[in-house]
Amino acid sequence: MFVTDSITIDRPFRDRLREAKLDRVAAVLACVGNQLAAWSRTGDTIRYDLDGNRAFYIKRYHYPRWKQRFRAMFRGTFFKASRARNEYRALRRMRQLGIQAVRPVAYGERRLCHFLRSCFLITEAVPDAMPLSSFIQTFGKHRGSAQAVRLRREILISLARQVRHMHHAGFVHRDLFWRNVLIRSLPGDRFEFYFLDASVGQRIRLPQRRQDKIVHDIASMGALAPHFCSKADQLRFLLEYLETDKLAEEHRKWLRRVQTQSDRLQQTELERLRRGAVFNPPMHEATGTL
Numbered sequence: 001m002f003v004t005d006s007i008t009i010d011r012p013f014r015d016r017l018r019e020a021k022l023d024r025v026a027a028v029l030a031c032v033g034n035q036l037a038a039w040s041r042t043g044d045t046i047r048y049d050l051d052g053n054r055a056f057y058i059k060r061y062h063y064p065r066w067k068q069r070f071r072a073m074f075r076g077t078f079f080k081a082s083r084a085r086n087e088y089r090a091l092r093r094m095r096q097l098g099i100q101a102v103r104p105v106a107y108g109e110r111r112l113c114h115f116l117r118s119c120f121l122i123t124e125a126v127p128d129a130m131p132l133s134s135f136i137q138t139f140g141k142h143r144g145s146a147q148a149v150r151l152r153r154e155i156l157i158s159l160a161r162q163v164r165h166m167h168h169a170g171f172v173h174r175d176l177f178w179r180n181v182l183i184r185s186l187p188g189d190r191f192e193f194y195f196l197d198a199s200v201g202q203r204i205r206l207p208q209r210r211q212d213k214i215v216h217d218i219a220s221m222g223a224l225a226p227h228f229c230s231k232a233d234q235l236r237f238l239l240e241y242l243e244t245d246k247l248a249e250e251h252r253k254w255l256r257r258v259q260t261q262s263d264r265l266q267q268t269e270l271e272r273l274r275r276g277a278v279f280n281p282p283m284h285e286a287t288g289t290l
Contacts, residue, residue, distance in 0.1 A: 003117070007108035008088070017106060017122070020050065025108045028058060028120050037279055042068070047125065055125035056105060059084070062118045069115040077116040082109050084119035087199035091123070094198060097169040100162060101195045102126060102182065126182050126194050132159075133178035133273055134280040136228050155183070155191050156233055160240035162193050163221065172213035174200045176220040177269060179276060215254070219261035223269040 005025035009017055017023045022031065033046030034055075043061040050056070061083055063069045072078075081089070084107040094101040103124040110118045136155070159181070166173065173180070173195060180197040204210040218241070225234050242251060 002113050004111050004114075005108065006111075007106060008085075009106040010104065013105045013124075016050070020048065020056075022048070022056070022058075022106075022122065025110055025120075028108055028122070029060065029110065029118055031058060033058065038276070039279075053127050057102075057123050057125055058120055059123070060118060060120040063116055066115075069112070069117070072116050078114060082107075082116055082119035083199045084121040085109065087121050087197070090198040090201040091196075093203060094166070094171055094195065094201070097166075097171055097203070099166045099169055099171060099195065100193060101198065123196065126184060129182040129184040129194060131179050131276070131280050132181040132183045132193070133224065133276060135183045136178065136224075151189060152229065152233060153236065154189060156229070156237040157240050158191050159193055159221075160237045163217070164241050164243070166195070167210075167214050167217070169203075170205060170210065171203045172201060172210060173198055173217055173220075174202070174213055176217040177265075177272075178221070178224055179269075179272060215257050216261060219258045219265060222258065222262040223265040224273065226266075227270070 007023070007025050007028075009023065014023070022028050031046065031048060034049040035047040036044065037047050037057065038045040038059075042063070043059070045057060045059045048056045048058060063072050077083075088104045088107040091101045091104040095103065105122040105124055107121045108119065109116060136152075163176070175197055176195075180195065182194040182196060184192050184194070186192055204213060221237075222234065225237075229237075238251075238255065239245065239247070244251070247255070
């Protein structure tokens with residue numbers, strides 16, 4: 001049957017991907033990598049180590065059956081972009097807006113009679129970073145220690161500022177769960193964050209329409225919070241995000257909308273957290289230290 005491959009590589013990475021033999025669709029789809037970072041029935045994410053401390057992450061989506069290909073077609077993949085291409089573009093847009101997102105390196109697609117068969121996204125690894133969902137569990141189990149309290153406060157304030165900056169730039173992630181945020185420690189007990197998995201993210205210029213999506217972003221952030229953060233911690237995040245010292249009535253109405261959505265998302269995220277621990281164990285289990 002008629003098969004076509006296409007790959008787009010960001011210019012600064014063309015030589016590097018060629019040297020790694022990842023400049024062809026077939027090679028990327030067949031790549032084993034150095035570490036399995038995530039897996040599902042229709043896709044996987046692997047880490048591919050380069051020299052030194054550099055690495056790529058390759059995220060692949062597969063549609064092996066015609067039923068899956070037709071379903072994807074009705075979601076727009078036949079005439080429009082694949083999920084990998086959408087995320088590549090979204091990450092580039094975020095970085096252009098000054099939002100700290102992982103750097104997209106390349107995306108590719110394999111089509112069978114123009115039906116999407118597989119697609120992939122390659123991103124540059126952030127050195128010494130790990131998912132926030134894994135990192136925060138450390139502090140959830142050490143709530144009482146002075147160090148954990150101080151670090152948790154710094155994490156929440158820094159994260160609130162970065163999420164606020166993204167929304168002020170007019171961009172909404174629309175899948176802003178802890179698993180889609182990387183955290184990296186900096187000297188002086190400071191932290192920075194990188195957003196990823198933004199395939200449905202977009203810049204929305206109309207304030208009212210953007211506000212509806214922002215509610216979902218904040219609800220996603222709060223889905224796991226009750227299990228690892230105190231009410232005071234959660235309030236501190238919200239006050240920093242809203243740039244206020246006290247919640248006004250308009251804020252409370254807004255928060256009720258956030259809470260309603262967050263409650264619906266909670267059980268699904270807890271299950272994802274449990275499964276994700278296979279690939280990204282909590283920090284104290286991975287390193288033996290706080």
